[in-house]
Amino acid sequence: MIRRLAMFEMFRFASVGVGAAVVYFIGALILDQLFDFPPVSASFWAFIISAGVSFAGHRYFTFSTKQNLKRQALRFSFSTIIGVILSTFIPILLQAQPPILSYGVVFIVVPCVSFTLLKFFVFTKA
Numbered sequence: 411m412i413r414r415l416a417m418f419e420m421f422r423f424a425s426v427g428v429g430a431a432v433v434y435f436i437g438a439l440i441l442d443q444l445f446d447f448p449p450v451s452a453s454f455w456a457f458i459i460s461a462g463v464s465f466a467g468h469r470y471f472t473f474s475t476k477q478n479l480k481r482q483a484l485r486f487s488f489s490t491i492i493g494v495i496l497s498t499f500i501p502i503l504l505q506a507q508p509p510i511l512s513y514g515v516v517f518i519v520v521p522c523v524s525f526t527l528l529k530f531f532v533f534t535k536a
Contacts, residue, residue: 419472423528426467427521434460434497434520438513449509450501453516457497461490464524473533482532489527493520 437456441447447455465486469475475482497520501512 422472423468423525426464426472427524429467430460430464431517431521433463435513435517438516439510442509449505449512450498452509453497453501453513454494457494457516457520461493464490468528468533473528475533475535477533477535485532486528489524489532492527493524496520496523 434456437459438449438452441452441455442449465483469479469482469486497516500516500519501509504512504515
């Protein structure tokens with residue numbers, strides 16, 4: 411039973427995460443291609459936009475928590491800052507490569523780091 415609940419939680423996390431990641435990826439491409447943002451700026455702002463999608467989805471769908479909103483929002487902000495740092499520095503590290511490569515790396519790395527922080531730091535049951 412616990413294993414099944416964990417699988418559902420992972421599915422819900424993945425669903426919200428994929429939604430937020432798609433918002434990030436499309437946002438970064440739009441900012442880069444249509445509005446001529448530099449790749450680092452496009453990645454940064456796209457991540458900020460996707461963070462709102464992520465918080466709401468994980469709070470109400472993934473972890474379905476009734477814990478203190480302020481506490482979770484503060485901790486989520488901290489975890490988001492880590493995501494922003496990653497989404498900003500990955501394109502810097504890969505700036506010699508085509509921008510789409512750095513967007514793809516962010517698309518993979520940030521959700522993995524985020525799950526760990528959200529599960530064990532932001533949306534804890536205690």
